[in-house]
Amino acid sequence: MRRSEVYLSCLGFLFLLLASIFFHARYQQAHAALRLNEMARIVKELELTDLCLFTEARYTRHPSQADLQTPFQDHPMAMEHFPSGSFVKIPENIGRNTCYEALDQ
Amino acid sequence: MKRWINKQKNIIDFTLSSLLRRKGKNTALFFIYMVIVFLLSSVMFYTHALKQEAKIILQSTPDIVVQRNVAGRHDLIPARYAEEIRKIRGVSAATPRLWGYYYDPQSRANFTLMVSESKPLASGDIMIGSGISRTLKVFQGDMMTFRTFAGDLLTLQVANILSSESELVSSDLILLSEEDFRYLTGMAKEHATDVVVRVRNPKEFKTVAGKIVNLLPDSRPILKDEILRTYDAVFDWRSGMVALVIFISVLAFIIFSWDKASGLSAEERMEIGILKAIGWETADVINMKFWEGTAISLTSFLSGLVLAYVHIFSASAPLFAQVLKGWSILYPSFRLTPFINPYQIATLFFLTVVPYTVATIVPSWRAATVDPDLIMRS
Known part of the structure; x- marks a missing residue:
């Protein structure tokens, strides 16, 4: 395999990781909704600031x-x-x- | 197209060989570059995520909190102030709030004591935040002893522990009954810590706050907007620590770019001269330098960014933990929700990759336009 191909593959892999960050963030946000809502509920109930x-x-x-x-x-x-x-x-x-x-x- | 791709591959092959000839210098450059991007993006991810969480969680915070100021300091508020505030048009509710702090000399931790109307507790019972439970190893059914304002000991039983999901807002909380709170703190029946005000129309918050100050000149209303803005200010990019990290990173990039833009080494000039002499066009030389800049900066940028993401959102920011803990004994254990957007990535890209790549190309272009014979002889 040529050096350029190895380098471009590594670069492609890093871009793939960058894209997966956004998917992971979106996925985590959907899962965190419950936790955030629970905290918002406690803030409202206990009148926290x-x-x-x-x-x-x-x-x-x-x-x-x-x-x-x-x-x-x-x-x-x-x-x-x-x-x-x-x-x-x-x-x-x-x-x-x-x-x-x-x-x- | 295929020919163009092949040409680029050949140039990349040559560029990588050229970079590998100065392996030590370029590897060091790659690591330093990556560490700076890592630091910068870690700070950006962390502060943005915390601000977003604060924005969502504190949406349901009280509309207005009214404090009383005496001699320029926060003082206990008479409970009758709540009745007077309730008479103001637009106010739907005004309730005195009982809360305060308790310093535990044994654990050297500060607790927040609070009486909640929504979670009424029997006298003798308390509910504690999971931070207290974890740090002091106190669990449901255990007893906790407090020293009252008069020096007596008050023993209360842990009836329940607040959910660990809510630790970011309740880690150091101790909920107790009004009777126990007043006995512990010595706060008189006719006093409260502050008054929480609910207003029907959000557009009237400021008007109601103005009316409260007119009615009770010794009061200080704090609006919901101000509460939300506080966390923007705490994690603002211009504030203390954050500004320091950004300043150091930008300074490092200026030094990098300055080093590159101030000229090429004799070896690099000679390389360009030879390439020109054997038939490379100026455009090819610039193309090669573009790939050289990209190989260092883009690879470092992407690696630093991915590592920063893992550091903040998977490993719970161990590098920042000590700074955030400060001298606190109680510290909430929480994992931040990743709130990132393309704007953040673009800002980081333009702050780091673009200046470096431009600083690599410009001196090479200047060298490539000079007669190769002149370069090799010099």
Whole structure:
């Protein structure tokens, strides 16, 4: 077998894998519907507001319920204390003349 | 057509032989390229999938949550606020919500305590999230001891465990009766943590929120939209960690492309000169360089992409787990649903393959248009 044929076969196989990713994703989405619906039901029943991703601090457990300035309460540009806080984007209206109340709007 | 295919096959044969002559350098390039694509696509797949799940799951979150602010801090809300909010036109329900946190010094874990009206429990019984059950090895029928605000011990029995399918929202939850909650936290009967408001018409959320602030100036309404937007912000591509990974990857690609675009090595120039001298056209040389760029970049791109998919959606992102866990003791065990779209793949393709291939072709085209004799003599 020529080198070009081996290479093109490998490339073809990789494209096949790429296509199968989409089929797999579609298949998984159909199967996940039950799990997602179950979670949505629990959210509705228990009146939950947040995903349970980071339980290390109050404001990281319920970021939607915390004040927006909470992770930056020491200083508007202060380094974040908890590791998961490093995911959160600094509020867009932050700046030298921004008062704390405005961050919460 | 057959002739064209054969010609391409010959060029690919030659290109592969040429690449194999610099085996070490090209293999290293392939692996580094693949790792960068893997990192970039892993971050993209993970954040997109989490945002999509949050969007679906949190669709049924309360329309408005009303908190009370005292001296700029979240404070307990008087239960009578719910009655006043209920009088606002457009509000279908306003119920005080009892919830809070409990730090367990033994396991050093934070729990979320909650009283649910939809799952009423008898005093002395609790329902726990499967994250707590797994981490603390507590199962149905076992007892859990808590220290109350006054320092007394309160022992409660695990009546049930919340389903493991719901772990992404309930991993650290402890549901208990109102009586036990108030005894544990010391929260007075006339107070609640916040008030959950249901509004008949979704178009009126903002109007109702405005009316609540006018009626109760010390309140802070949080709209459903704001809750959903929070997770867009948490996993936004411009935010901390994500931006850092993207910045490093883009920087690596700039270095790659710069190295390629800044010119060819003496050996590569000589190769082009010889090919031109033995009769190759400029178009053939460019064609060869196109296949060379493709052989490295497209293969690395496809391999990196497939590996990233397996990493995130089959192996539950072990590389990101430590970053996400942070200092948490309780961490939900969940497998993300793969939400991917062609737009994501196209973005990754244009960010990685196109610049590299162009950077390979341009200097070769410049070398191929020069007199071969001049190249070989230089």
